[in-house]
Amino acid sequence: MIQTQTSRDPRAEASPSGRAGRGQDIIGAQISMREVTKKYGAFVAADRISLDVEPGEFITLLGPSGSGKTTLLNLLAGFQRIDGGDILIDGKPITNVPTHRRGFGMVFQSYALFPNMTVAQNVAFPMRMAGLDRATSDRRVAETLEMMRLSEHAAKTPSEMSGGQQQRVAIARAIVMRPRVVLMDEPLSALDRRLRESIQIELRELHQTIGSTILFVTHDQSEALTMSDRIAVLDKGHIIQVDRPLEIYRHPKSRFVAGFVGESNLIEAEVLERRGDTATLRSKAGHVFQAGSRNVPSIGKVTVLIRPERMALHDGPQPGTAPATVTSALFMGETLRIEAAMEGGETLLIRCPDTAARELPAPGSKIHVGWGPQDCWVLA
Numbered sequence: 001m002i003q004t005q006t007s008r009d010p011r012a013e014a015s016p017s018g019r020a021g022r023g024q025d026i027i028g029a030q031i032s033m034r035e036v037t038k039k040y041g042a043f044v045a046a047d048r049i050s051l052d053v054e055p056g057e058f059i060t061l062l063g064p065s066g067s068g069k070t071t072l073l074n075l076l077a078g079f080q081r082i083d084g085g086d087i088l089i090d091g092k093p094i095t096n097v098p099t100h101r102r103g104f105g106m107v108f109q110s111y112a113l114f115p116n117m118t119v120a121q122n123v124a125f126p127m128r129m130a131g132l133d134r135a136t137s138d139r140r141v142a143e144t145l146e147m148m149r150l151s152e153h154a155a156k157t158p159s160e161m162s163g164g165q166q167q168r169v170a171i172a173r174a175i176v177m178r179p180r181v182v183l184m185d186e187p188l189s190a191l192d193r194r195l196r197e198s199i200q201i202e203l204r205e206l207h208q209t210i211g212s213t214i215l216f217v218t219h220d221q222s223e224a225l226t227m228s229d230r231i232a233v234l235d236k237g238h239i240i241q242v243d244r245p246l247e248i249y250r251h252p253k254s255r256f257v258a259g260f261v262g263e264s265n266l267i268e269a270e271v272l273e274r275r276g277d278t279a280t281l282r283s284k285a286g287h288v289f290q291a292g293s294r295n296v297p298s299i300g301k302v303t304v305l306i307r308p309e310r311m312a313l314h315d316g317p318q319p320g321t322a323p324a325t326v327t328s329a330l331f332m333g334e335t336l337r338i339e340a341a342m343e344g345g346e347t348l349l350i351r352c353p354d355t356a357a358r359e360l361p362a363p364g365s366k367i368h369v370g371w372g373p374q375d376c377w378v379l380a
């Protein structure tokens, strides 16, 4: 467990509007990106990106490889020069402020620890650079090591530590100065799944404790959903959507977001009728069903998102279900993953919890698939 203790930093500024801190002062800075552009030759890696991050917010840049996440982080860190637009920290432009004066904490995928220094020396390094006195430095190191549950490893060198422990040391080094902003570029992607999940939870708690603004980069959608106050989805140098995790997952604004965050069934359908809160739609295969009327035009075609876990499986026909033929069925432990073709063509992906009552259906067998109007999200 991370201790809920912080040392007060003289630079700390309280802010009422941030999200972290559990009633403590928030030291995190506000970040504003205004039409930030970065080009490599003719290639535009960041295309007029605008994003406001609240003080103390945990925000994640999520996107496929090559979408511009690292580019944006490098511009914030000052590793690369911006070609257009502005980055403001607490309202002040930082374009001409060199990296070491920005005072940000940073964590990368590779732990980048000094191999010949002990854990304590690694964590103390930023304070040595800043010229802090020995007593303050020792106290801060002890506090931070305890926060990261590393106290007992203080005298070890990195080679005597596991990957997960080394990354916790890198995180400790990044936060030891209680920076206003912490930048993290895929810090957990080299770790195995269990370790990743436990450090995800630790990082969330750590964020609550220190109150820094955290800009976290990942290509892993479940990591982004778990950790963030908000997620900014990137594609090809553009921000496609910025929202809370639940909104991103339930109400994606585009096919790209629907497909990149989570698994999706996208059903093309024709609008038969729209009345009040509900719309009646007909899929290409001729299945007539109801959906909420939000985003539904009075006439024409729409794309409907239904998440695989929102699809219910029945052995026999029920009102509103569609018949389908199983094309593949996988037992995955907690869930069954079933693909089924609806009569007339569309293939559905269904995930249902493993229960004692259900056998894994055999390929070729007939099933009946149903969903409710509230399980449909019509893409605008």
Ligand code: ADP
Residues within 6 Å of the ligand: 040, 043, 045, 063, 064, 065, 066, 067, 068, 069, 070, 071, 072
């Ligand atoms: P991500 O971190 O999302 O995987 P990057 O920001 O690293 O993506 O890269 C975005 C795009 O910019 C990619 O197409 C990449 O090839 C290109 N790129 C990144 N750095 C350079 C560079 N120094 N020179 C030329 N192209 C680059």
Ligand code: MG
Residues within 6 Å of the ligand: 069, 070, 071
């Ligand atoms: Mg990257």
